Amino acid sequence: MPLQSPHYPLRLSRRTVLRALVGAGAGVLLTACGGDDLDPFAAGRQPTAPPSRTQDQAQQTQPQQAQPEEAAAQAAGQADLAIELPEPLVYVIPSPATQGQTVLVLIEAPGARQASLSWQGQAFSLLKSEDRFLGFFGIDANAPVGPQSLGVAVWGPRGEQLLWQETVIEIESVEWTIDNIQIDGPNAALLEPAIRQADETARLPFQSTLTPQLHWLGVFDPPSDGQITALYGEQRSFNGGPIEEYHTGIDFGGETGSSVTAANSGIVSWAGRTRRRGNGIIVDHGAGVFTGYYHLSEVLQTAGAVVEQGDLIARMGATGLATGPHLHWEVVVRGTTVNPLPWLRLLEFPDPFQELNPTNALTSTNLAQGS
Ligand SMILES: [Zn+2]
Numbered sequence: 001m002p003l004q005s006p007h008y009p010l011r012l013s014r015r016t017v018l019r020a021l022v023g024a025g026a027g028v029l030l031t032a033c034g035g036d037d038l039d040p041f042a043a044g045r046q047p048t049a050p051p052s053r054t055q056d057q058a059q060q061t062q063p064q065q066a067q068p069e070e071a072a073a074q075a076a077g078q079a080d081l082a083i084e085l086p087e088p089l090v091y092v093i094p095s096p097a098t099q100g101q102t103v104l105v106l107i108e109a110p111g112a113r114q115a116s117l118s119w120q121g122q123a124f125s126l127l128k129s130e131d132r133f134l135g136f137f138g139i140d141a142n143a144p145v146g147p148q149s150l151g152v153a154v155w156g157p158r159g160e161q162l163l164w165q166e167t168v169i170e171i172e173s174v175e176w177t178i179d180n181i182q183i184d185g186p187n188a189a190l191l192e193p194a195i196r197q198a199d200e201t202a203r204l205p206f207q208s209t210l211t212p213q214l215h216w217l218g219v220f221d222p223p224s225d226g227q228i229t230a231l232y233g234e235q236r237s238f239n240g241g242p243i244e245e246y247h248t249g250i251d252f253g254g255e256t257g258s259s260v261t262a263a264n265s266g267i268v269s270w271a272g273r274t275r276r277r278g279n280g281i282i283v284d285h286g287a288g289v290f291t292g293y294y295h296l297s298e299v300l301q302t303a304g305a306v307v308e309q310g311d312l313i314a315r316m317g318a319t320g321l322a323t324g325p326h327l328h329w330e331v332v333v334r335g336t337t338v339n340p341l342p343w344l345r346l347l348e349f350p351d352p353f354q355e356l357n358p359t360n361a362l363t364s365t366n367l368a369q370g371s
Helices: 014-023 055-061 068-076 078-082 185-191 193-206
Strands: 089-093 102-108 114-119 122-125 127-129 132-138 146-155 161-172 178-181 228-230 235-238 243-246 250-253 259-261 266-274 278-286 289-296 312-315 326-333 336-338
Touching (some): 089 161, 102 146, 114 132, 122 132, 132 326, 132 336, 193 278, 266 289, 278 312, 289 312
Parallel strands (some): 178 235
Antiparallel strands (some): 089 102, 102 132, 114 122, 127 132, 146 161, 228 250, 235 243, 266 278, 289 326, 326 336
């Protein structure tokens, strides 16, 4: 049964909700927006005509993108083509955004079938929930600042284009701190770029995909009772060298063996070990949102396990490149590491079910088309 706009923070029985969503294989909350065959961004296609407001107009401008079965449906239902769908309303939250932030895009598009985004060369299908499409993308801590182009496309029930617009989202800089870290002994070998790259390559497939469900409800919880000892975005220099990377998560201090819990509900997508991050576990929360837990002494779940918010999933340790026992915790959105702190704060949480005020929408008339 579709979940109707929950109010957050939710402290319902997550076990009940998650079992309904995941365990029984039914009650899918959101659906993927069809295949990428209709995605204007997936194949690098660019529209050649301005967005159309009605299905019949759209058919004239994009006939080559109709599918065979859709063409048959069109022939059988010419009367339907006269139906005019309301103009989709696009919301970008927040805008402007800052480096390291998670951006939520919501599109209210009654009657539409599919929607997608184009952001910095990547295409993102959006998830559909009744008349609403939603999707997240992450802004890297060192992403270019200033006006950046964001493409939005919405498709009707027969694959016709209802909206294609490029807008500009302003990315504001953050004054990240600079951290000079000394790594001695055997761990110094782990600073090799090839080892860092191997670590990222091994984990990327498990934190960059789009699971077309939303497994979580409400704000995330800290995964440890420990004190935060390092923040996201710190620009890091090792052993007096140049700044080559930034801190991709936040660190919690504590004792080896202390509890590490799931920040929110989801499915374990990876449990393993890399030389750089040591023992780790990644939880897929759906909709392209993942959390990662590293330097663990012990991993208590395996890939495919369904976990709920607060479940014990691992124990703190100092494996991999660590100067002492701590938990390195990341939030990853479609493969980009973002600042986890907003996910822990009610006022900053990118709630996909929030109420929308139409006066805040970016309509086609006030989108900065092509600029
Ligand atoms: Zn860390």
